[in-house]
Amino acid sequence: MKLYYAPGACSVGIHILLEEIGKPYELSLVDMKSNAQHGPDYVAVNPKSKVPALDLGDEGPALTEWAAIAAYLAATNPEAGLMPKDPLGMARAVEATDYITGTVHPHAFTRQFRPNMYSGREEDHPKAVETARANAAKYFDLLEKNWRGETWVLPGGFSIADAALFFVEYWHVKRVGQTLPPKLDAHFKAMMERPSVKRALEQEGMAA
Ligand SMILES: N[C@@H](CCC(=O)N[C@@H](CS)C(=O)NCC(=O)O)C(=O)O
Known part of the structure; x- marks a missing residue:
């Protein structure tokens, strides 16, 4: 593999x-x-x-x-x-993952980092970045207000949704230099302490 x-x-x-x-x-x-x-x-x-x-x-x-x-x-x-076994838990993991990969990633971050993918006109790029940053704030706020887990996204424990949430949190904090709302910030910090995360970042040459 x-x-x-x-x-x-x-x-x-x-x-x-x-x-x-x-x-x-x-x-x-x-x-x-x-x-x-x-x-x-x-x-x-x-x-x-x-x-x-x-x-x-x-x-x-x-x-x-x-x-x-x-x-x-x-x-x-x-x-x-990595995935809850009960059907509803599984659907909740997919629901969170799909929101992050299908909405947060493209509309808050791809649009922010690669505005040229959204408009060929250079004069449109600052507006695309501004919209993306507003989207990031809106999406993270929604995730914060609907947080149902404790440390992890789902009440049942760590799942694929945590790894999805991590990469957008990482971009927001480390690449854009923004802060996260409190529950997401606690999630991001817990992820940064996880051995799997430390190893992956280190192997990619991105250790904090
Ligand atoms: N829908 C894809 C999106 C993947 C994606 O956008 N990957 C970015 C990196 S975060 C990429 O490969 N970008 C290269 C490019 O757009 O040229 C997925 O969820 O896997």
Whole structure:
């Protein structure tokens, strides 16, 4: 099993899940600084030109999309306890993960870091960044107000949703230099103390 990643990209969440599982895997760096995601070698792996992608060896094309990869890892490694077993708990984990990967990631962060993906007109970029920052505040506020867990996103304990929440928290705090509301801040700090997170960040050359 091989994870294609870029340092500090959303792939770090999948990297954390692989560290939680604790089985051997390989890492392959996709150098986005040189646009390697669009080069023929990586397009042959993932025609979408995005990380994460998980190479499953003989089991067909690499698996793509954060939520799908996380669901697969949780289902194939039940002993790691990454997904609640009861149907509603499972749906809650997917609900939180989907909100983060489908809404928070693109509309608060991709729009903020890559405004050129939202408008070809350079004069529109400051407005796109401003909107993205307002979105980040709104989304984190919503997550804070609807927080149902204690330390982790779900009341039942650590799950794939925590690894998803972590990568957007990480960007907000470490990349943008913003603060999180109190419950999310406590979550972010608890994640930073987790050995799997420390190992993943260290392996990506991003230790705090
Ligand atoms: N829908 C995809 C989005 C993945 C994504 O946007 N990855 C970013 C890194 S955080 C990427 O590879 N960007 C490269 C690019 O847009 O050129 C998922 O959830 O996995």
